[in-house]
Amino acid sequence: IISSTQLRTTALAPGALSANHAQLLNGTNSEEKCAACHQAGTVQFVDWMVDTVTNGSHLNESQHQRCLKCHDKSIPPEFALHPHSVAPPELDILTRLAASDSKRNLFQKVSTNQSHTISELACAQCHKEHHGARHNLAALTDKQCQTCHLKSFDSFAYDHPEFRNWPYRHGNHLLFDHMTHAGKHFSKEKKEFRCNDCHTVSESGAMLLVDGYSQCHSCHGSKIESSLAPGVAFFSYPTIESSLVSLTSSPQQWPKDAQFDFDGEVPDFMKLLLASDPAAHFMLRKFGPGYSLTDVNPDDPQDVEMVKKLVSAVQNLSDEVATQGGQAIQNRLRQLSATVNDQTIQTFAAGLDGEHWDQIRQRWFAGQPAENHSAPPTSGWSVNDAAFQFLYLPEGHGAPVLRAWYEILMRTTESADTDVRRLSQYLFEQWNRPTAPGQCASCHDLQHQQFVWSKTNSNRTEFAKSFTRFNHQQHLIQPQLRDCQYCHQLDRSSRPTSAEVSSARHSSGFVFINKSQCSDCHTKQAASSSCTTCHRYHVDLPVGDAQRIVDIRKEWNTKVLAAGDKATTR
Secondary structure (H helix, E strand, O other): OHHHOOOHHHHOOOOOOOHHHHHHOOOOOHHHHHHHHOHHHHOOHHHHHHHHHHOOOOOOOOHHHHHHHHHOOOOOHHHOOOHHHOOHHHHHHHHHHHHHOOOOOHHHHHOOOOOOOOOOOOHHHOOOOOOOOOOOOOOOOHHHHOOOOOOOOOOHHHHOOOOOOOOOOOOOOEOOOHHHHHHHHHHHOOOOOOHHHOEEEOOOOOOEEEOOHHHHHHHHHHHHHHHHOOOEEEEEOOEOOHHHHOOOOOOOOOOHHHOOOOEOEOOHHHHHHHOOOHHHHHHHHHHOOOOEHHHOOOOOHHHHHHHHHHHHHHHHHHHHHHHHOHHHHHHHHHHHOOOOOHHHHHHHHOOOOHHHHHHHHHHHHHOOOOOOOOOOOOOEEEEEOOOOEEEEEOOOOOOHHHHHHHHHHHHHOOOOOHHHHHHHHHHHHHHOOOOOHHHHHHOEOEEOOEEOOOOOOOOOOOOOOOOEOOOHHHHOOOHHHOOHHHOOOEOOOOOOOHHHHHHOOOOOOEOOOOHHHHHOOOOOOOOOOOHHHHEOOOOOOOOOHHHHHHHHHHHHHHHHHHOOOOOOOO
């Protein structure tokens, strides 16, 4: 009788709701409370009986679909019911990666099921409601984890594997060696090597973030600025014999004061742009990618003919820039490589005024005196009248044009044209030298075919929901942990040379964290040692990230181990 009345929802309720759900439904009547989460709460007793016989087949909405109506922001609905909320192909990739590891890791330690044939796990399998206001819906026991992870896992202290490469597996996005800085550079300057001078706790407390270049500038700023002064030559008219100028198609298109001998360098920027003109390839083929006018033998007719072709190519480039401005640069770069990003090309050519360039070169052609500048420019495009150079002076660290230049060089090394590829590879090597203008490659590294310029680690983000979680802020409450070196101890067994640092960017400079550092506090009787203390069930792993993790692991293994990174567990 009660089952057929309005009282059925109250009389048959299995228990009180947890505090969070109860708060959301506060003020609604009992029938509406049930209906908010259960479709069966909207139907009559006879419908319940039908559901029992048909196994709920006539219901048009499953229980978990109602859960996801509210939780769709924190858990993507598409894969919400799959193990760990990860797309099956991604989980298979990670499982195969774990199975292929020569040393046993946590995946292998606790799982015997490598096929992950479980297609869906309903929310209610782990989250049990109607156990009262104080019940923690998110709490999971280790036994629940071992429903799928079948091998026995009794305690963190005895069964968890050592951290043989955590948290340093992904290494640094910068070529930075802590040991060398602490033991050599800081001691030489009589400065204290303090972690919190460069690292701050993130807003959530989960991570320690790098403050950025402001901390590096005190030591590196003057060297970087000196390497860029008085600017990087973008375009230049080298000197050539006057007799040769008269033989060109446009003899008036060359500075009068640059016609007396074969001399002068061809700037790297200009060499790359000239590479789109076959006429400039003759110099490249005979003298190599580092060619200059000093290589030319004025008594060799072949050399003179090559210079004549180069002069013609330079004049064509100059005319294009004068009439088209930055668009001319964009067109030439697209001819060299189709893989260069349009935004990168636009950034590189930004601010290049064709009309301004034409005024400058016409003054040079006429042999007119240099303009009277009251003060040299501090950034942007400038002119060296004495050397007939058009220069770019970066506006400090992180200059967009220089960053775009590195990206362009990297992409043009993949050119199908042999001459272009050879030149680009040479220029790329030159600009990766520690003494190159801006000294960018001294600190910034190439990862996965792209440069990483951001100040945070490229493989870690503040809000990513990964399998492992750790909160620095909570741990720094403990007096003994306030000194970062309790956990992060410098590896004093080796101090790599600059060459070794360059070839092994993933070397952290720290010994791997020892499990005992955690298990001293994380026990069942103290700070908890359950699986979910450090591991999430629902993770945010976008499609494609699993393969990226595999690639990072392979790169770490090959580069670090090959370079002789001898970091060992304490």
